[in-house]
Amino acid sequence: MRRTGRSTIRHVAEAAGVSTATVSRVFSGQRVRTDLADRVRSAAGELGYQPNSTAQGLVSGLTRTVGLVVPDVANPYFGEFIQVIAAEARRDDFRILVAEAPADKSNEFETCMDLNRHVDGVILIASRMTDDELVTLNSRVGNLVSVNRNTTELRVASVSADAFRSMSDLCAYLCRLGHENLVYLSGPASSWQNGQRWAAVQDAGGRSGVTVNWVPAGESIEDGYAATDAALSFKPTALLAFNDLLALGVMSRLNEIGLNIPVDISIAGTDDIPFARYVSPSLTTTTSPRSEVGLQAWSQLLALMAGTPLNEEVEMPIGKIIIRQSTGPAPSREPVDSN
DSSP states (O other): OOOSSOOOHHHHHHHHTSOHHHHHHHHTTOOOOHHHHHHHHHHHHHHTOOOOHHHHHSOTTOOOEEEEEESOTTSHHHHHHHHHHHHHHHHTTOEEEEEEOOGGGTOHHHHHHHHHTTOSOEEEESOOSOHHHHHHHHHHHSSEEEESSOOTTTTOOEEEOOHHHHHHHHHHHHHHTTOOEEEEEEOOTTOHHHHHHHHHHHHHHHHHOOEEEEEEOOSSHHHHHHHHHHHHTTOOSEEEESSHHHHHHHHHHHHHTTOOTTTTOEEEOSBOOGGGGTSSSOOBEEBOOHHHHHHHHHHHHHHHHTTOOOOOEEEOOOOOEEOOTTOOSOOSSOOOOOO
8 A cells, every 4th residue: 555755635535445524534633433533544554644734733623614815716817826726725625715806896805804704714815905904804814814915014924926026027128129118007006016017117217218107007808908099198119018918908909900019019918827828929928926826825824724823924936027929129110109
């Protein structure tokens, strides 16, 4: 029965002929029929299985369910977070409940509080609530991990990717291509990542002497399409979008009015969602370490549920620029607008 490599709770369950839930109950000290418990312990010994120390420390009576709150379940960026965290939850014999709290509904706090009644902890991704709300939520939920939201001064456990540096690198790349007039299509004003990305664009303008402008947009394909004409009124040579979905909407409008990408104008997004590589022209963007961030967030939540106090922010490595067909040298002639 002994196997090479790491043995998991699933291997023990299969060897003992029981469910993973039964194995979990045995190692968390809950009441299990004697013959089943003996089979589980025997299989674990043969396989060299070492139960997760965090899971062992969890007190009995937990739901073994965690909540995951995202702004938009339809956005592939958040879909990948859900997949990563759900896989880790299954591995540790947990389930997840996913709740959507759109930025335009202003109900994120209430959504988290409602969810908290049914789960042992909450992972909150790209929170848009105020600092005061987040601090209050943390005091009421107890086991809360914030993802992609700076909480350094709030004493809330969190993990985030460096949104500033990846956008800064993207701006530097466009400047090297000769672009001197950039427009940033903004995401939601309440988004921490949006603030970081706009700050990076402004910083690039100050350091490189290029002109930068800001246009409110949103975070969906429809938002990008609707904001394109306003962005073109600044006669830019390159457009930077808050995320890839915005950029895809912009590309649709640019094609509609007859602008050639990237000959007439360049466009870049962020996040590298799967659609980015398959549109025509393919979209230049930046990667986001979603898997690494998701794994770290799950690790932090497990620690909190085991009673380990956490109030620090973990920052992950920056994303990389993915250069594709939607960006090119700045046009030598005066760029045109939509009129």
